[in-house]
Every structure is written in structure tokens, then in C-alpha cells.
Amino acid sequence: MSLPYLLVEQAVRAGLLEDLGRAGDITSDAVIPAGSRANCALVARDAGVVAGLDFARTSFALIDPSIDFTVFMPDGTRLSPGDVIATISGPARGILSGERVALNFLGHLSGIATATRGIADAIAHTKARITCTRKTMPGLRFAQKYAVRCGGGSNHRYGLDDAILIKDNHVAIAGGIRQVLQAAKKAAGHLVKIELEVDSMAQLAEALDEGVDVILLDNFNTDMLREAVAMIGGRAICEASGRISPATAPAIAETGVDYLSAGWLTHTVRVLDIGLDFNS
Amino acid sequence: MSLPYLLVEQAVRAGLLEDLGRAGDITSDAVIPAGSRANCALVARDAGVVAGLDFARTSFALIDPSIDFTVFMPDGTRLSPGDVIATISGPARGILSGERVALNFLGHLSGIATATRGIADAIAHTKARITCTRKTMPGLRFAQKYAVRCGGGSNHRYGLDDAILIKDNHVAIAGGIRQVLQAAKKAAGHLVKIELEVDSMAQLAEALDEGVDVILLDNFNTDMLREAVAMIGGRAICEASGRISPATAPAIAETGVDYLSAGWLTHTVRVLDIGLDFNS
Amino acid sequence: MSLPYLLVEQAVRAGLLEDLGRAGDITSDAVIPAGSRANCALVARDAGVVAGLDFARTSFALIDPSIDFTVFMPDGTRLSPGDVIATISGPARGILSGERVALNFLGHLSGIATATRGIADAIAHTKARITCTRKTMPGLRFAQKYAVRCGGGSNHRYGLDDAILIKDNHVAIAGGIRQVLQAAKKAAGHLVKIELEVDSMAQLAEALDEGVDVILLDNFNTDMLREAVAMIGGRAICEASGRISPATAPAIAETGVDYLSAGWLTHTVRVLDIGLDFNS
Amino acid sequence: MSLPYLLVEQAVRAGLLEDLGRAGDITSDAVIPAGSRANCALVARDAGVVAGLDFARTSFALIDPSIDFTVFMPDGTRLSPGDVIATISGPARGILSGERVALNFLGHLSGIATATRGIADAIAHTKARITCTRKTMPGLRFAQKYAVRCGGGSNHRYGLDDAILIKDNHVAIAGGIRQVLQAAKKAAGHLVKIELEVDSMAQLAEALDEGVDVILLDNFNTDMLREAVAMIGGRAICEASGRISPATAPAIAETGVDYLSAGWLTHTVRVLDIGLDFNS
Amino acid sequence: MSLPYLLVEQAVRAGLLEDLGRAGDITSDAVIPAGSRANCALVARDAGVVAGLDFARTSFALIDPSIDFTVFMPDGTRLSPGDVIATISGPARGILSGERVALNFLGHLSGIATATRGIADAIAHTKARITCTRKTMPGLRFAQKYAVRCGGGSNHRYGLDDAILIKDNHVAIAGGIRQVLQAAKKAAGHLVKIELEVDSMAQLAEALDEGVDVILLDNFNTDMLREAVAMIGGRAICEASGRISPATAPAIAETGVDYLSAGWLTHTVRVLDIGLDFNS
Amino acid sequence: MSLPYLLVEQAVRAGLLEDLGRAGDITSDAVIPAGSRANCALVARDAGVVAGLDFARTSFALIDPSIDFTVFMPDGTRLSPGDVIATISGPARGILSGERVALNFLGHLSGIATATRGIADAIAHTKARITCTRKTMPGLRFAQKYAVRCGGGSNHRYGLDDAILIKDNHVAIAGGIRQVLQAAKKAAGHLVKIELEVDSMAQLAEALDEGVDVILLDNFNTDMLREAVAMIGGRAICEASGRISPATAPAIAETGVDYLSAGWLTHTVRVLDIGLDFNS
Secondary structure (H helix, E strand, O other): OOOOHHHHHHHHHHHHHHHHOOOOOHHHHHHOOOOOEEEEEEEEOOOEEOOOHHHHHHHHHOOOOOOEEEEOOOOOOEEOOOOEEEEEEEEHHHHHHHHHHHHHHHHHHHHHHHHHHHHHHHOOOOOOEEEOOOOOOOOOHHHHHHHHHHOOOEOOOOOOOOOEEEOHHHHHHHOOHHHHHHHHHHHOOOOEOEEEEEOOHHHHHHHHHHOOOEEEEEOOOHHHHHHHHHHHOOOOEEEEEOOOOOOOHHHHHOOOOOEEEOOHHHHOOOOOOEEEEEOO | OOOOHHHHHHHHHHHHHHHHOOOOOHHHHHHOOOOOEEEEEEEEOOOEEOOOHHHHHHHHHOOOOOOEEEEOOOOOOEEOOOOEEEEEEEEHHHHHHHHHHHHHHHHHHHHHHHHHHHHHHHOOOOOOEEEOOOOOOOOOHHHHHHHHHHOOOEOOOOOOOOOEEEOHHHHHHHOOHHHHHHHHHHHOOOOEOEEEEEOOHHHHHHHHHHOOOEEEEEOOOHHHHHHHHHHHOOOOEEEEEOOOOOOOHHHHHOOOOOEEEOOHHHHOOOOOOEEEEEEO | OOOOHHHHHHHHHHHHHHHHOOOOOHHHHHHOOOOOEEEEEEEEOOOEEOOOHHHHHHHHHOOOOOOEEEEOOOOOOEEOOOOEEEEEEEEHHHHHHHHHHHHHHHHHHHHHHHHHHHHHHHOOOOOOEEEOOOOOOOOOHHHHHHHHHHOOOEOOOOOOOOOEEEOHHHHHHHOOHHHHHHHHHHHOOOOEOEEEEEOOHHHHHHHHHHOOOEEEEEOOOHHHHHHHHHHHOOOOEEEEEOOOOOOOHHHHHOOOOOEEEOOHHHHOOOOOOEEEEEEO | OOOOHHHHHHHHHHHHHHHHOOOOOHHHHHHOOOOOEEEEEEEEOOOEEOOOHHHHHHHHHHHOOOOEEEEOOOOOOEEOOOOEEEEEEEEHHHHHHHHHHHHHHHHHHHHHHHHHHHHHHHOOOOOOEEEOOOOOOOOOHHHHHHHHHHOOOEOOOOOOOOOEEEOHHHHHHHOOHHHHHHHHHHHOOOOEOEEEEEOOHHHHHHHHHHOOOEEEEEOOOHHHHHHHHHHHOOOOEEEEEOOOOOOOHHHHHOOOOOEEEOOHHHHOOOOOOEEEEEEO | OOOOHHHHHHHHHHHHHHHHOOOOOHHHHHHOOOOOEEEEEEEEOOOEEOOOHHHHHHHHHOOOOOOEEEEOOOOOOEEOOOOEEEEEEEEHHHHHHHHHHHHHHHHHHHHHHHHHHHHHHHOOOOOOEEEOOOOOOOOOHHHHHHHHHHOOOEOOOOOOOOOEEEOHHHHHHHOOHHHHHHHHHHHOOOOEOEEEEEOOHHHHHHHHHHOOOEEEEEOOOHHHHHHHHHHHOOOOEEEEEOOOOOOOHHHHHOOOOOEEEOOHHHHOOOOOOEEEEEOO | OOOOHHHHHHHHHHHHHHHHOOOOOHHHHHHOOOOOEEEEEEEEOOOEEOOOHHHHHHHHHOOOOOOEEEEOOOOOOEEOOOOEEEEEEEEHHHHHHHHHHHHHHHHHHHHHHHHHHHHHHHOOOOOOEEEOOOOOOOOOHHHHHHHHHHOOOEOOOOOOOOOEEEOHHHHHHHOOHHHHHHHHHHHOOOOEOEEEEEOOHHHHHHHHHHOOOEEEEEOOOHHHHHHHHHHHOOOOEEEEEOOOOOOOHHHHHOOOOOEEEOOHHHHOOOOOOEEEEEOO
8 A cells, every 4th residue: 555755745745835824833933942842642533444644744744854753553554542553753843833734634534444444344245345436525536545445445447537437428418328338449548448337227238238348337226236237247347336335335245246336435534533642 | 705716726727637637538538429518407416505616617617618607506505405506508528527526626615514504503593603623625725614604604714824823732842821822922913813722720710811812612511611701701702612513512602602613514524415417 | 539628738838938938039029010910821841640739729829819720620630741730810929939839749749640640551451559658758648649549549558557557577576477467456446457568478378367458469570479369369458569660560460469559659759840831 | 967956856756747647656556565676777778878867867766765876877978789877776666666757758868869969970070069949849848958968969049038039930020131130139138149040142141241149041052051151251150950960961061050950859859779677 | 933944945946946947057067067066155244134044045955955054143143244144065066056046035035134123123112013014025925024023023914814904995995994894803703803994083983992903004193193092092903004214113113003014124125235255 | 028928927826826825805805895896096106117017917817807907108118106007997806806916016026127217317328238137036037127128128147047157256166267268168059148257357358368258347446347348349248247326327337338237126126106096
């Protein structure tokens, strides 16, 4: 589980500049003596899965490279309340100035990893995997998708350009399953997969007849999913979406679909409560 | 309720470039005929408060300036399921290419506005107001804070640089209430307010004695809040934080505090379900 | 054939800022009277295929939005010497200031389209298609890949992140065909294709046994290619690379491979001679 | 021969971000064990002149600062096939991730240096020097011009702003040699040179009479060049352009001109084949 | 006195890129031998207060990180002619290349600190403080405001967004003191101060009646200032602006106002003469 | 007198983003009714020369494109107190929000133009011209140099890269006049001029013997300047620097030098007082 440092640095730099504004941390500058040092610990206050430690480390390093950041529980680790994820020591001003941006990344990304792990665990007895969507926070997609992987999930396409996904509106405007699939195949390079959303068994049959890499079944109930999986018969990867939760996921996964996709993994994120304890 | 276009454009441009990647919308390019046009409506699927229409408008305009975007329910309007918020018409390819980024902004920001409105309504019978924190999505703070205003909330400071907020860790490191307040007053310009977090009635008394603009009472129960409000006696603005929800907010507000601040308004956001309906 | 305007604008803006430097076009400012107008034509001086007209249009528009740019031969059109591709009219200063950047984009991208078309024509009697690589000019990849499409070619992956391509060095370091393919499948999302470069029939057999989307055969002669195609038997897409030229391409394509990939399409580009004629 | 690091870093960063996309090197992440190390050599596969080693070094350093990069043949060195230009050692993932961008810069810039050196050698028996133009790859001009210097060439102006170059179209629009030269002299600062393109001996005579720093003779044959050089008689620097090749350059240079300028040095570049060999 | 490194680096990088242009320091590259080293001293040529050493240090460090920069007189120190502020040693080329940008920052910011100190000293016998405005050099505001602090001054708001300042034009357009103050209070968050410019004692009375944090008295003479201070009676902070100079400041400050604000501190700056002596 | 719009826009955008911060103009948003319109005039309050109207126009246009900006006195015009330079009309909020950035550019650049005009007028009876240096505000050099031209001045080099200027330190480190000139000539392209600073008549003689384009005489008194001009005898352009003021310039110019250069034109700028009058 790793991300190129260039991407992490770019995002953290933007976050810090937004927070530092035009005058920097005027509180710490005013009240913390210049030479003060602090020893701190990143501590889980709730159970979950950690993600985003490179973002946290970089939040401090870009403020003051002399701050030490030692990780005990790397990204992807399951956390219990009280677990010490990492320790941070160095100039107190720098730690206080970087704290909020570090925690904003860490809490949000760990929240995504935790939610993803919840579904992944719920369907671990099946072959199905949980995957995310493009319903992400603008500017943070690469980080959110990384967090999904930290939680045991798989990634859907990263943008409009790295895979073809033909949705119901495309079909409606363009005029028919066969027609859109043929147009898509003609345009797609040989390293681009094609996915098609179908609304009915009739559409599914037409798609399979024409051939497609992945079928998206949106809001099918489990009976319909089972029927669709049978009709597909391994000729395409099968992705189910709609109403995925820890409670519903097992039954959906047991229908035999290959992937469950859930937009809320990245669009409705519950922060994981991670705190920075001073003088631990 | 408005935001400078320069800020909106910068954020939307980043969101679009992230989604378009290096090849653009290869699906719509492949399957939608070049001349196709579409008429669409942004429709509320759930009740809430809308926020972010400038972001949505700009998502389409930066893709294709010929797309028409007409607003019926401006930012801050309360929505019922089925309400048509805006209509969009123009080249189908452009609408399909901009749809996801537009909805990502709109759903997230409306989610914030809706949650804020929930608290604002719950405390409307008091003088207290709901306010946000710096627990935001990196890079999107200005947009999230705007959404809080759309929901009837008030904004806390925007960054480390526009107000002094002395938290418990500052006090612990720097050595005492009186000392930090004096240092803060010496450093602060005459247009910068000073807020202090206190842990106890003793600290509060010391702070009031020294003088401060705003007092932050974190995780005080309602009895303690009432006592603190009485002790403050109008000599400082009083902000309560911790465990704010639609259920708890009324009792907290009724203690006489001036502001309730809640990090979850921006760090744990439930997307508001807004859809883009294509009308053939 | 189209590219998002946001991407085009970003590249053209960088090219113009590089050329304008800190003082702009000091020659035209000095010698061309402020009110002078010019009517010009973009004229092919050689045979080829045009690509990059949006870049040319934008080069003038960002200098002076009042410059008219009318296209007669859109991207992808075959050109004969003397063909008028577009006409440009407006303030002479602006046209002269934008000319070089416009022609730099247009000549380079048309050169790529022309070379690609040369191979595409040579293999038109087969099912094979010509495709490019990641051997591109840093910063201009998206534009070069677009030019390949304008020339009738297909695109390989756009970067390190949108498909898995396991090369000989990966296999050597990681320890074996089966091992790398299994690791790749475990990591890949369901919309990511996996390609493997093989050096021998033995490796090919092992790969097919394990299963893979695309096989890359580098520097195989036509006999070996034919043998490999037979062994693959439709179980994977087959891409041949190495020594692709208009002369060699037909024989290679006739072996039954699906794709011919050539780095020189984008790394060793012969500019297409397109001139800007001023008509007094 | 050196370039400011700030310029190199900016260009390499853009190249890497383009290649890493939103997910980074998914192949190496998937198949190369985290701890693997590699020792590699940059090896010339063809004869030429090397240029761009700072770009290559930075391509690896920005991915992983722990990668060692030791140069044996610095920029400007003549290469024979098999020469080891530099060695690279460190984490295998980082080396594999940075390889393509490093080689894209190195092959392209070395190709320019090699072509330039070919002309420089061909005219070494004369006083003439070879120089480049503004026909460059947008965004890469500073790097291409540096490569020309590495090949023994000289640089023409860098942009529209650092010298005045009055071309035939300027003269045609503005109305006459004398007029444009006087306007140019009036506008030019005392550290800006003025060059004029002339079409005929009559224009040349008029220009010399008025006075100018540099004369550009485009597509003059050698007899005409000799005649022009005689007429100039040292009163201006004399630059010849058009149809410059290793074969034609000696005769052109022997006419006594001071500079030969060739657009193809930077617009039609043949990559120099440099490979990265992994040594187990 | 400190500034976040991220802000300093961003500004210095822009300054260096502007100065290095597309070819870097062609003079030092041409005439200074590659191995030359230099020992230099930043020396005050005039009396004043130093500000901007982090900008100077970074100007050299971004050119060549091996340049040593040792500070003897940190920002805020009073300088006498001949004082050695810092010593710089390292590769001569790098020092010569970074010299101009370093001195441009240092001379300008020290000029601001010096002027500010002049006023601060002149009013040191009063409780009043000197403060700056938003009349700054675009892009350099954060640096200029920092220099004001180095000179013993205080900062006014940093932008349009961190405090409310209602000027005469706002009142004229919006219709009255009471109305604008009520609107401002309704909009302002609890950490935002409100300042109002008044033209007359009548307006002042109305403002005090309504309540406001800060009163701005522009171009009031000392008698009027004294009268206003008396009327305010501690109910608001009192800021005087207009015609502030070392000569006029004492009398203005002695009227009892809290702040003197002067636009010329940042808009009409006399550079402090600081030189870089080689081989000291 | 004109500047490329791309450069102007980039600088103004940076200035506006700095001023708008993260929340925009909270004062105007709060107190100015949404529909209010205003008619304003840019009025000279002092005598001088105007420069920077494109920056002012763009400051308003980027805030609100519907704001009308009509120029009566274009850049370079001499102003008398009370002159109406331009009128501005449109939404009051947008005008108020853009006012400060517009005036910051306009006052500063007009200040430079005015000072330059002062010297230019003082030496108008000689052939000498006034020119600026690289002692500029970081990030604003292109704008400041443009303002010098608006005031009738000429521009020195724009950066380290567009001309060679060998200063005393270069000579001291590199070892001698002849040596540095030969190195410079060898490195310089044919469109790059070479200037040399000399300290004595002996150095001057050596430089003239070796040949150089421009001689810089720093802090020579008028007798020495006259002697130097005589010795140069037209063999090089002659630039005098040091202690240039309206009072001293005539005598210096009358020595026969070609250029007077003055750093204070751009490093110690007195703002020109230009105001924005509402409802004029």
C-alpha cells in the first residue's frame, strides 16, 4: 500500500497553504516559546482501520523537517481504541501548526478505510469484492481511492478517461445497447475495459450477445442478481450497485456477483476519531 | 450568499482536470453522436437545503460554455423531494462529461447545508447560533464554510491566521492562562479576536479576570455550561462544543451560550441526494 | 476526434507564456502599426494528415480573442500540398505573436498523425491496428496521443496508472511469469487490463496457462509472431513491437497479431510542413 | 554546461505527474516486492552526444531521494555504442517508476545534441556556428536549447521578448526596410539586438545603409550567400537558414556566413537510443 | 518573528524563476570557473532595521543547497552602517546567481521595517501603535506585513475576508451608519471584528450607540481626534489615519488614539541599502 | 505601449486571490444590497504619468465581467490633479471588491512612470536615455519594466538570461577584463549583447581593446564620465549609473553617455495618488 510522494506532497501542500493563510499560525507564534519541544502520540479513539499516514507525516515535515514521525501501525492496520498509531516529537510550534491538516487527512481517509473494511469483512466468505465510484471529494479522489485499498477494497475507474462506463443515459441518448457497445469497442484502445449498465434481463441478453467486459447491475434485488449472474455465466465480470451496507452486502455478494460498488464509501464518510495526545 | 467566482473557478477546474485525466470523457466521445442535445433537470431526491449551485454551473460552463444553466431554487433554499432545483440544456456530451463533478460538489455542499439547517432550526428559539470548525476536507474549506452559511450557520475562523484560538495544549505547553492571554494580546493586531479554551471554572475565572473575546467550553455538560454562562455574565462571547446533535442542541443552546460549534458539520458529511434527470 | 478544452488551454497557455517571456512580442509591438489587420491561411506545404487545430485556434485566441479562425479541413483530414486548412484574420500583431506557438503545435501533431496514418494505411488490409507507447515528450503526452488517434491509430495506456504492463525487467526482478501475473491480478481493479511482455514461447505458454488480457511480443520475427499467434489462439490480445515501419508493418500485421506498437510515432517525429501565408 | 535546478525540477515534476497519473505505478506496486533493490546502467545503444543527465537524475530523485545516480559521461560527451553513461542503484520500484520519464528526456535531448554535433563537426573548418530557432516543443524550449549547446551549437533567441527579429511578413505589413529598422531601433533597449530577414540584395543594401546587428538570409543559394557576405563586409553578423544538413552545411558555411540556423534541430528530432540495463 | 517556510519558499521561487528566465545566469555560467568559491557578507550600508533574512537565505538555497548562510543579526535588529548582518559562503556561481533576488527581498522588506520603526520610536511614549493597510505590492502582501511586524508595527487585516471594514463609500451606498452596522453584525462570525470609518462626530455618536469594535478616523486633525477619543471613552478601539509621518505621529498619538495606520509604509517604500561584499 | 493580456491576467489573478482570501469581500457582501450599482471615476489627485490601466481593468473584470471600464487617458499620458483617467460603472459590490487591487497596481506603476518621466524630461536636451535595472519587486518585474517604458524610459535586461552583464565581482573572481570578455563572447549567442562594468580608465582601455557592446560606468563623476566617453569614441554604448536624480541627471547626460540607469526607479517607488471617486 503506497502512493507516490509527489502526489501526497501536492495535496498536503495545498491543505497547509489553505490553513496557514497569509500569516501562518498566529496563535502558536504568539503563545508558545520558540524553543519548546513536544512529544506526542497519534492515538485511536475508536476501532477502525488506519489510512493516510504519509499525508500526516508530510503535514508535519513540510512545516518543519526536523519533526520526527515514527509509525507503529502502518496504513491498513486494524485499530482498537487506545492504540498508538505513531509518535511525533520535535518543536512544539511546528507540531501544533501541522496538527489540524494532518488529522483532517488521517481521520477522513481512515474513515473510508474503516467503512470499506466493514463491507469487505461482511463479504469475506464470498468471492465478491467491494469497490468505490467516482462520487468523491473534488481534488481528493486519488487519496480517497487509496484509502479504499487500505480498507481491503478495490478501485473502480479513476476518471472519465481510463475506462469506458456506459450508463443508462448514454444508452437512452445514443439509441441502443448494441449500437453503443459497437461504438465503444471501435473507440477503445486495447488496454481499456468497457463496462455497461443494464436495466433489464433483455438488455443484459443483448449485451452478452454483443460482448462486453463488465456488466453493471444497478438496484437489482437479490433474485434478479442471481438470475443475471446465471445468464452471464462467466462471460463478463458482474458488478452490483445500490443499497450496499454491511447488513445487505452478504446477501448481495452471495448471489455470485464479482463486485459490489458503493458511492457512499467516498461521498458520505464518517471520520475515524484519531487524536493527537501531547506528552504521552 | 455568494462566493467570488475566482475561488469557485479554481476549485472546479481542479475537480474537472482530476476527472478528465489525460484523455477526457472517452465514453461520451465514443457513444454519443457529436450533435446530440439534452434537456436535464437537477432534482432533489430527498429533503434538505441546497448549496453549491455556482460550482455546478461552473462544472458545465468550463466543459462547454454553450450549456445553459437556469436556477429555480438558489443556494439556501429548503428542498422537498422532487423539487426541480435547476434546468440544464445543451450539447449532450458536455452535460454528461460535467455531470459527476457538478453533482459531487452539489451533493456534498448541500449535505453540509442540510445538516447545519437541522441544528439551526433546533436552536431557533434561542439566541445561540451553530458554527463550524477547521475540521474540513483539505482544499475545500472555503466551499464547506460557504455551505455552512447556506444552511443558516455561522463561520468560525478560516485558518490558523485570521484569529487566535488558544487550546488546551497551548496552555499546557506555555504555562498558564494569564501568561498565554497576555502573550496573545501583545501579538494580536487590533482586528484579530482572541478565543480561549478553558477546562474548568477556575480557568474561566482567571481568563475573565485577564479579559478575552471568546471563551470555548469543550464537553461541558448543561449544568456546567449554565454556571459558566452566569460567571461570564456577558463579558465574553461563549462557545460550547462537543456532542452537538439535533437532539442535544436545544438543551445546550438553552443554557445561554452564544455559539454551538460542531466539527462533524464538515468532517462527517452525509451527501444530499440530488440527481440529474435527462428528459428525452 | 476531440479533446477537452481545459486540457488544450492549459498546454497552449504554457507554450505562450514560454514564448512571450517577460516582455511579449517586442518585434511586432515595435514595427507593426497598432491598427494593422491581416488575412492569413494555414496551408499544407507537404502531404499528410492534419492534427492539432484546437491548439492552433487557442494559440491565437489567448493572445487576442477577436482573431477569427475558420477551419476548412478538420483534424484527421488528409492533406495535399497547397491545401488551405484554415483561414485566420484579425489584428496583425496578434496573429504574428501567436503564429509560432500555433505552428509548433500544429506541425508536430500533424507530423504524428501523418506517420501514424502511414502505418495504418499499410496494414489496412489486416485486422491489426497501430498503437503508440509512453515514449512521449514530457508534458505533451495527451496531445501526442490525440494526434495518434487523428492518424487512424489507437492509444496504448496513458501512464503508469491506467493499466498494468509487466515488462521483462519486472519479471526478472520479481521472479517468474506465474508469480507476477498472480500478483498483478490480485492488485488490479476490475476495470484495469493486464499486459505481459514475453521473451519466449515457454514464457508465452506459462502466461496463457495463468491467463492474461494482452501479450506483448517484442522483437519477435514474423515466423515467431505467427507461431505465437497460433499458440495464443484468441485467448489474449496480441501486440507486436520492435522495428515497425511502413515497409515492415504489412508482414508483421499479416502474422495475425492484433496491434503493432511503435515508440517512434511519438519520440522521433518528423514535423509536417504547414505554413501561415499572409495575404495582403 | 549547466541549467538552474529550479527549471529542471519544474519540467521533470510535470513529466512525472503526467506519467504517474492518479494512482502511480500500479505495475511495480503490484509485482515488485517492497524491499527489492536494483543496480542499473544507462547505456548508449548508438553513437551520439549525451544531454539531459540532470533531467534523468531528477526523474529518479523526485520519485525516491535514496536512489543513487552516478555520472560517468557528463552532458556534451561523445558516446559510442555500449558506453556506460551513468549508473543507478536503489529501490527497484523507484527505479522502474522513474525510468520512462528519465529516458524520454534523455533520449530526446541527446538526439538534439547529436544532430547539432553532426552539423558542428561538418563546419568545424569554418568560422561558422550552428544555431537553433523557436521551432520547439511547447513547454520544453529551455531544455531543447540547452541540448543544442551540449552538441556544440549556439542559441538563437529564447522567445519573442529577448531580441528583435523582423521577418518578411513584418516588412510586408509595416511597409519597408528602412521604416521597420527605424521603428525597431527606437523601441529596442540597449541590450537588445536587432535582426532582419532580407529577401534580396536590394533589401540587404537598404538594411546595411540603415544599420542592423544581424542579417538573416533565408534560402539563399551559396552564390547569393557569398555575394551577400561580401556586401555585408563585416558590418553585421550574417545568419543563413534553409536546407541545412550535414551534407549541405560545409558549402554554406564556406561562403563566409557567421551562423547557420536550422529549425529541424528541435522540431524534427531523432531520439538517441539510450537504454537502462538492469544488472541482477 | 517568523513566517511559515512554505510561504517564503513560494515567493522566492517565483522571484527566482522570473530572474532566471529560460536560460539561467548566462553571465556567471560564462565567466566564472565551475569550481570557484566565494565568501561574502551582507553588510548594512545605512542605518535601519533588518527584515527578510529567510527570503535571502532561501534565494541562495533554492539555487544551490550547499551555500552556507549564517545570520548574525536576525530580523528586527537595528542596524548601523557597516554591520555584518550575515555571511554567505559557497560556490561563487550560485552566490552570484541568487544575489539580486536575495537583495531585492531584503532591501525592500528592511526598508519597510525601518520606516515602521521610525514611527514606532516616535510614538513609543504613548500607548499608540503603528499599523499598515492593504495598500501593498500585489503578491507580496504577506511579506510586507511581516516586515511591518519586524519594525515594531502591528498588522491591520490581511485581506477582504478576515475582518469587516466599512468605509465611507459603503456607508454612502448602503444608506446609513446604523443600517450598515446592523447588517455587518448579522453577517459576521464571532471571530470577525468590525471596523467603521466615520466622517463626523455625528456619525461617531451613531456608531457608538449601535456598537462597533473599531472606529477609523480618517484625516481628523488632532483637536478632532482628541474630541473623538473622549467621546469613544474606551467603548471601541480608535484608529487614526492620514498624514502619518515621524514628524506628525507624536502629536497624533498623544491624542489618545490606539492605532495610527499608514498606507505609505507598504506602498511607498524606500529600500534599505544592504550590500553583498565579496571576500570580506 | 502594450503588454500581453496573459501576463497581465496572471499577475492580477494572483493579486486578487491574495486579497479575497478564503471568504471574499465579507464587508461588501454584508452591507451592500445585491442589486446596487455605482458609477465611479479614476481621478488623478497629483500630477504625474499614468501606467497600468490594463491591470486596473482586469482587476474589475476578473471579479465581475459586467463592469464597464472606459479609458480617457491611456498609459503614458501626463496627468494633472483632477484629471479623469477612466470611468467605471456596474454592480457596486464588484467595484468595491476590486478597487484596492486595481489601485495598488495603478498607483505603483504610475509612480514608476512618473519618476521615469521626471528623469526623461530632465535629459531631453541630450541624446541620453534613462533606463531601469533588475532591482525590482519580486514577481512584478515585467509590470515595473513596462511602467518605465510608459514614462519614456528604456529597459535594461529583464533577467539573468537575456543579456550578459559582467560586474566587478565577476571580474574579481574570474581574473581579468580580457579573460572574462573572451569567455563571455565564446558563450554568448549572436543575439545576446555583452555589457561590462569597469572601475577605471585602465580597465576601460583594456575592454575597448578586446571589444564589448556596452560599457557600464558606475559612480564615475562627470569629469571621469567625459573622459571615458572620449576614450570610448563610439566603439561601445556607454551607460552611467549611480546617484541619478532629476537634479544630477542633466549634467551626467551632458557628458555624452548614452544611458543613465537608476535602480531606484523600481526599488524605491513613490506611489502616484490616484483615487476612485464614487458617483462622480
